[in-house]
Amino acid sequence: xxxxxxxxxxxxxxxxxxxxxxxxxxxxxxxxxxxxxxxxxxxxxxxxxxxxxxxxxxxxxxxxxxxxxxxxxxxxxxxxxxxxxxxxxxxxxxxxxxxxxxxxxxxxxxxxxxxxxxxxxxxxxxxxxxxxxxxxxxxxxxxxxxxxxxxxxxxxxxxxxxxxxxxxxxxxxxxxxxxxxxxxxxxxxxxxxxxxxxxxxxxxxxxxxxxxxxxxxxxxxxxxxxxxxxxxxxxxxxxxxxxxxxxxxxxxxxxxxxxxxxxxxxxxxxxxxxxxxxxxxxxxxxxxxxxxxxxxxxxxxxxxxxxxxxxxxxxxxxxxxxxxxxxxxxxxxxxxxxxx
Amino acid sequence: xxxxxxxxxxxxxxxxxxxxxxxxxxxxxxxxxxxxxxxxxxxxxxxxxxxxxxxxxxxxxxxxxxxxxxxxxxxxxxxxxxxxxxxxxxxxxxxxxxxxxxxxxxxxxxxxxxxxxxxxxxxxxxxxxxxxxxxxxxxxxxxxxxxxxxxxxxxxxxxxxxxxxxxxxxxxxxxxxxxxxxxxxxxxxxxxxxxxxxxxxxxxxxxxxxxxxxxxxxxxxxxxxxxxxxxxxxxxxxxxxxxxxxxxxxxxxxxxxxxxxxxxxxxxxxxxxxxxxxxxxxxxxxxxxxxxxxxxxxxxxxxxxxxxxxxxxxxxxxxxxxxxxxxxxxxxxxxxxxxx
DNA sequence: TTGTAAGCGTTATCAA
DNA sequence: TTGATAACGCTTACAA
Numbered sequence: 001x002x003x004x005x006x007x008x009x010x011x012x013x014x015x016x017x018x019x020x021x022x023x024x025x026x027x028x029x030x031x032x033x034x035x036x037x038x039x040x041x042x043x044x045x046x047x048x049x050x051x052x053x054x055x056x057x058x059x060x061x062x063x064x065x066x067x068x069x070x071x072x073x074x075x076x077x078x079x080x081x082x083x084x085x086x087x088x089x090x091x092x093x094x095x096x097x098x099x100x101x102x103x104x105x106x107x108x109x110x111x112x113x114x115x116x117x118x119x120x121x122x123x124x125x126x127x128x129x130x131x132x133x134x135x136x137x138x139x140x141x142x143x144x145x146x147x148x149x150x151x152x153x154x155x156x157x158x159x160x161x162x163x164x165x166x167x168x169x170x171x172x173x174x175x176x177x178x179x180x181x182x183x184x185x186x187x188x189x190x191x192x193x194x195x196x197x198x199x200x201x202x203x204x205x206x207x208x209x210x211x212x213x214x215x216x217x218x219x220x221x222x223x224x225x226x227x228x229x230x231x232x233x234x235x236x237x238x239x240x241x242x243x244x245x246x247x248x249x250x251x252x253x254x255x256x257x258x259x260x261x262x263x264x265x266x267x268x269x270x271x272x273x274x275x276x277x278x279x280x281x282x283x284x285x286x287x288x289x290x291x292x293x294x295x296x297x298x299x300x301x302x303x304x305x306x307x308x309x310x311x312x313x314x315x316x317x318x319x320x321x322x323x324x325x326x327x328x329x330x331x332x333x334x335x336x337x338x339x340x
Numbered sequence: 341x342x343x344x345x346x347x348x349x350x351x352x353x354x355x356x357x358x359x360x361x362x363x364x365x366x367x368x369x370x371x372x373x374x375x376x377x378x379x380x381x382x383x384x385x386x387x388x389x390x391x392x393x394x395x396x397x398x399x400x401x402x403x404x405x406x407x408x409x410x411x412x413x414x415x416x417x418x419x420x421x422x423x424x425x426x427x428x429x430x431x432x433x434x435x436x437x438x439x440x441x442x443x444x445x446x447x448x449x450x451x452x453x454x455x456x457x458x459x460x461x462x463x464x465x466x467x468x469x470x471x472x473x474x475x476x477x478x479x480x481x482x483x484x485x486x487x488x489x490x491x492x493x494x495x496x497x498x499x500x501x502x503x504x505x506x507x508x509x510x511x512x513x514x515x516x517x518x519x520x521x522x523x524x525x526x527x528x529x530x531x532x533x534x535x536x537x538x539x540x541x542x543x544x545x546x547x548x549x550x551x552x553x554x555x556x557x558x559x560x561x562x563x564x565x566x567x568x569x570x571x572x573x574x575x576x577x578x579x580x581x582x583x584x585x586x587x588x589x590x591x592x593x594x595x596x597x598x599x600x601x602x603x604x605x606x607x608x609x610x611x612x613x614x615x616x617x618x619x620x621x622x623x624x625x626x627x628x629x630x631x632x633x634x635x636x637x638x639x640x641x642x643x644x645x646x647x648x649x650x651x652x653x654x655x656x657x658x659x660x661x662x663x664x665x666x667x668x669x670x671x672x673x674x675x676x677x678x679x680x
Numbered sequence: 681t682t683g684t685a686a687g688c689g690t691t692a693t694c695a696a
Numbered sequence: 697t698t699g700a701t702a703a704c705g706c707t708t709a710c711a712a
Contacts, residue, residue: 004705015683020707027708028681047453051394052705055688060391070423071416073626080411083437092455095435097423113387115432230629256626263629286596289570289603291631344689355699360691367692368697392689395704 003044012040023048060116062092063312066104068124070097072229073256074282074301075123078144081305082121089313091118098125100226105133112139119312122146127194131156140315144308145196147323158311158321160304164196167297167328168203169210171279172251174295174330176211179339180249180277182219183208186236186261187253189222200253200281218243233260241268248276248339255280255287258294262335277336283328293333300326343384352380363388400456402432403652406444408464410437412569413596414622414641415463418484421645422461429653431458438465440566445473452479459652462486467534471496480655484648485536487663498651498661500644504536507637507668508543509550511619512591514635514670516551519679520589520617522559523548526576526601527593529562540593540621558583573600581608588616588679595620595627598634602675617676623668633673640666 009016014033021027022037029037040046054060063086067075079095086093096111098104108120119140129148134141134156143159175183185204187197201222208215221236233252237260240247250265252258258280262272270276272292280287283298307324315321349356354373361367362377369377380386394400403426407415419435426433436451438444448460459480469488474481474496487499515523525544527537541562548555561576573592577600580587590605592598598620602612610616612632620627623638647664655661 006705009683016706017684017708018682021682024707030681033682047450049395049705050455051391051400052688053707055389055391055395055690055704056706056708058688071420073413073416076411076413076416080437083410083435087436092434094432095423096427097420110387115390228625230625234629259626259629263631263633266631285568285570286599286626289574289599291603291606293603346689349699356690357692357699357701358697361698364691370697373698389689392704393691395688395706396690396692398704 003046004049005046007044008037008040008046011044012036054116058116059118060092061090062094062115062117063119063121064094064096064108064111064115064117065121065123066096066098066108066111068098068104068122069100070095072124072254073284073286074254074299076284077301078123078305078308081302082309085306085309089309105129105137108141109133109136112137119316121308121312125195126190127199129157140312142308142312142315144304149194154323155321158308158315158323160307160311160324160326162299162304162326162328164199165203165206168200168251168253168281169207170203170330171281171297172204172207173211174332175249175251175277175279175336176207176213178249178277178336181213181339182216182244182247182249183213184237184240184244184247184250185220185222185252186233186240186250186257187220187222188232188257189224191224197253204251219247229254229256230260230263233257233262234264235260237261237264238268241265241270249336250276250278252278253281255282255284255294255296258296258335259287259290262290262294273335273337277339279336283331288333290335292335294335295333296331297328298331299328343386344389345386347384348377348380348386351384352376394456398456399458400432401430402434402455402457403459403461404434404436404448404451404455404457405461405463406436406438406448406451408438408444409440410435412464412594413624413626414594414639416624417641418463418645421642422649425646425649429649445469445477448481449473449476452477459656461648461652465535466530467539469497480652482648482652482655484644489534494663495661498648498655498663500647500651500664500666502639502644502666502668504539505543505546508540508591508593508621509547510543510670511621511637512544512547513551514672515589515591515617515619515676516547516553518589518617518676521553521679522556522584522587522589523553524559524561524577524580524584524587524590525592526561526573526580526590526597528572528597529564531564537593544591559587569594569596570600570603573597573602574604575600577601577604578608581605581610589676590616590618592618593621595622595624595634595636598636598675599627599630602630602634613675613677617679619676623671628673630675632675634675635673636671637668638671639668 005016005019008019022034104125121142123144141157147159187201221239280294280296287294311322345356345359349359362374444465461482463484481497483499527541561579620634620636627634651662
């Protein structure tokens with residue numbers, strides 16, 4: 001709490017500048033003094049004060065990770081990986097949840113000024129950021145699982161995503177090829193805003209269209225409420241089942257929703273996949289342990305996190321921004337089968 | 341990035357001290373100047389620099405939450421609640437994962453010095469902290485879900501726990517009352533260290549003993565590896581099933597383990613609860629949506645988090661430490677039934 | 681190769 | 697009620 005660079009300087013009989021130089025390996029110092037200083041540091045158990053350092057250097061070596069819905073199990077693995085890598089590079093990570101009603105970018109901008117942040121990672125949210133946003137931010141920013149509109153300058157930010165629409169297309173077409181025609185869809189709709197869920201919904205629509213199946217809004221449940229994915233999936237599925245007696249399969253836009261939906265189906269006496277096929281999205285661990293194991297579109301969470309970190313630290317070193325699009329894989333584990 | 345208190349002072353035509361006073365509501369300032377200053381603040385979009393403030397005040401208004409296993413779904417809700425409350429009180433939260441092999445207390449001590457932390461919350465881990473630890477820490481510390489040994493001075497820290505042993509006793513006795521005699525047990529063992537899991541294991545043993553059932557080590561699986569709860573439960577259950585053809589129920593020390601165990605049982609062709617009863621611990625959301633819904637001991641996560649926050653901020657205001665023990669509730673949802 | 685000294689943006693003391 | 701001014705602990709010219 002109270003041992004400062006002065007104490008170290010005094011004990012080792014050198015000036016504070018020298019201590020600083022030794023500690024930061026900057027400038028030139030003789031091995032002899034170097035050792036004297038290090039001995040004093042050890043003896044006093046000296047730890048540099050980061051606030052002073054940050055103040056002086058005008059930066060805090062801190063990255064903030066703002067996650068829209070921090071409790072989303074899919075984000076867990078990512079958060080964990082990011083946390084590790086950030087610390088590995090000698091930075092600190094501040095993790096913030098963004099509420100349903102909060103705007104992540106305004107939060108980010110405030111935090112940056114308030115804490116002299118060095119960088120921002122935005123997880124989740126939407127695709128609606130503007131040039132203005134990134135300029136006001138003033139520090140490197142990586143969007144993870146989302147991107148910005150196409151009219152936004154790609155030099156202003158980095159992004160790491162999958163092709164939500166194409167992957168969802170893949171999932172839906174998989175069911176179609178299994179012979180399903182009455183395919184329900186559960187996704188979380190946020191009005192006009194472009195979100196990953198909305199893109200996935202488009203993939204669903206396009207797959208139907210590409211295969212000559214008429215889009216039927218009765219098969220879609222998407223009322224938006226601030227529920228957990230499990231609960232949301234459960235409620236939406238109950239909904240769908242009353243309205244569609246002929247539905248043989250359901251596409252959901254998250255594994256949590258798929259689990260909720262599966263529970264609703266099972267509670268209603270249906271068997272999976274015999275009576276109804278269900279497919280999820282994301283690839284969270286528990287989907288594999290569910291009964292039955294759920295088919296899903298699995299996002300490469302680990303790689304995506306590493307990609308985001310690389311992009312961020314690249315920008316920190318004035319390298320160019322990067323825009324990575326990863327491929328996801330269709331995992332067939334038994335919750336979908338061909339229609340009788 | 342660059343608008344400082346000086347700019348505000350210049351624009352509003354007052355001294356920087358006055359600006360500081362207005363902003364912090366300290367000292368006395370006329371309403372007139374107050375408004376002038378606030379107008380300038382708004383116009384310049386001024387945000388105080390926290391590093392300077394922290395340096396000056398010798399504290400950072402930052403709390404660190406170190407979680408042993410940040411990806412544990414049970415910790416999610418707690419982390420979320422804590423994050424919200426900490427920010428609501430005007431503090432920042434730094435969330436750190438503690439690896440399997442890292443020692444949370446040494447990490448905490450380092451972080452405190454390095455970042456001028458105001459307080460520490462330790463989640464998970466063990467019950468092995470010492471007087472020395474808390475003294476070296478030098479800032480208020482709350483243990484959440486664990487406590488310190490009984491020989492440690494209660495004035496040095498706060499804690500928020502449940503009575504792990506008693507709750508596990510309750511779970512086991514519930515199965516015994518359902519007529520089970522060959523009851524398996526899955527828990528994560530860390531050698532001699534006292535952990536919540538170990539206490540729960542003792543509860544299991546004592547319940548057997550209290551009901552005249554001989555303890556049989558063959559019914560216990562606890563090899564410790566750094567796997568996720570799901571995977572661990574799955575593997576331990578496979579293990580137990582080969583060794584015990586007569587086992588009719590299993591007590592697990594986490595819902596994640598229960599889910600893994602359930603999956604293993606189902607994969608082996610067993611029905612839950614007809615062929616085998618399974619009970620979990622914690623009360624994570626997905627356990628309810630599992631097929632079948634899992635019986636469990638549900639910890640009041642939300643209340644516990646609030647208790648931890650209250651304890652921490654109490655200590656920050658020099659109030660006494662508190663040691664809260666919450667009650668957990670046995671949720672009967674259908675994964676346990678009476679033995680035939 | 682080393683030490684002195686000038687800030688970094690605040691807060692707090694002390695005169696005015 | 698206000699405004700200079702001295703810290704807070706550090707980094708970094710600039711001198712020595």
